[in-house]
Amino acid sequence: METAPFYILLFVHLSGLILGFGAVLVTDLYGLLWIRDRVRFPQVVRVSGVTERFIWAGWGLMVAAGIPLLVLKGVIDNLLIVKLFFVILIGLNGLPLHVLQKQVRGYEEGDAVPTLTLFRLTLALFVSQLAWWSAVLIGFLHRHVQTVIEWPDTPWLLIGLVVAILLALWASGEVLIRRNRAAADDVKEKITP
Numbered sequence: 001m002e003t004a005p006f007y008i009l010l011f012v013h014l015s016g017l018i019l020g021f022g023a024v025l026v027t028d029l030y031g032l033l034w035i036r037d038r039v040r041f042p043q044v045v046r047v048s049g050v051t052e053r054f055i056w057a058g059w060g061l062m063v064a065a066g067i068p069l070l071v072l073k074g075v076i077d078n079l080l081i082v083k084l085f086f087v088i089l090i091g092l093n094g095l096p097l098h099v100l101q102k103q104v105r106g107y108e109e110g111d112a113v114p115t116l117t118l119f120r121l122t123l124a125l126f127v128s129q130l131a132w133w134s135a136v137l138i139g140f141l142h143r144h145v146q147t148v149i150e151w152p153d154t155p156w157l158l159i160g161l162v163v164a165i166l167l168a169l170w171a172s173g174e175v176l177i178r179r180n181r182a183a184a185d186d187v188k189e190k191i192t193p
């Protein structure tokens with residue numbers, strides 16, 4: 001396993017990590033600065049428009065180098081199944097994130113961004129963080145702690161649980177925000193007949 005091609009692929013894999021994960025962290029840093037009122041919202045949107053391309057490129061590079069790495073390793077253990085789930089989650093979550101990013105690009109300074117859009121954006125950013133950090137942690141454990149980790153006993157159960165929790169979070173947020181909006185519209189109608 002620890003041959004020259006393995007190390008070359010690992011180098012490419014880690015280059016993808018620097019590019020993709022680095023860009024994720026820059027985006028989050030700007031989001032954090034916006035929450036603390038240090039930068040303007042359009043600035044955050046502009047930066048994330050640029051970093052998005054680096055995130056996709058880094059993710060693509062990691063997958064492209066990860067597949068032959070796995071072939072050379074020759075073992076798919078339980079924890080790797082969980083890691084692959086998080087890798088796929090990053091890719092799938094990137095699609096709504098891209099749509100939301102395009103939506104908020106239309107807002108000008110001082111515009112009120114709808115609560116529903118903000119909620120979806122926050123959830124998508126949370127999923128992105130969860131999946132990136134989990135994939136990084138699992139990669140690190142495999143490389144530096146133990147090559148083969150047959151944990152958890154039932155990886156599909158864990159994956160199902162994570163999917164169920166995320167879907168429940170999404171559904172409850174959508175229902176709550178839509179209900180509050182409907183109630184606010186009702187009040188407005190009563191005040192201005």
Ligand code: HEM
Nearest residue numbers: 062063066067069070073087090135136139140142143147
């Ligand atoms: C977002 C995607 C991914 C992230 C963040 C990630 C992260 C990592 C990290 C941090 C390492 C340890 C590198 C080191 O310390 O030298 C690693 C190693 C590795 N990764 Fe990934 N990886 C990703 C995608 C993939 C994919 C898609 C595959 C396979 C299809 C894969 C297979 C491997 C293999 C075989 C290793 C060598 C260590 C081992 O498992 O024994 N990775 N990865």
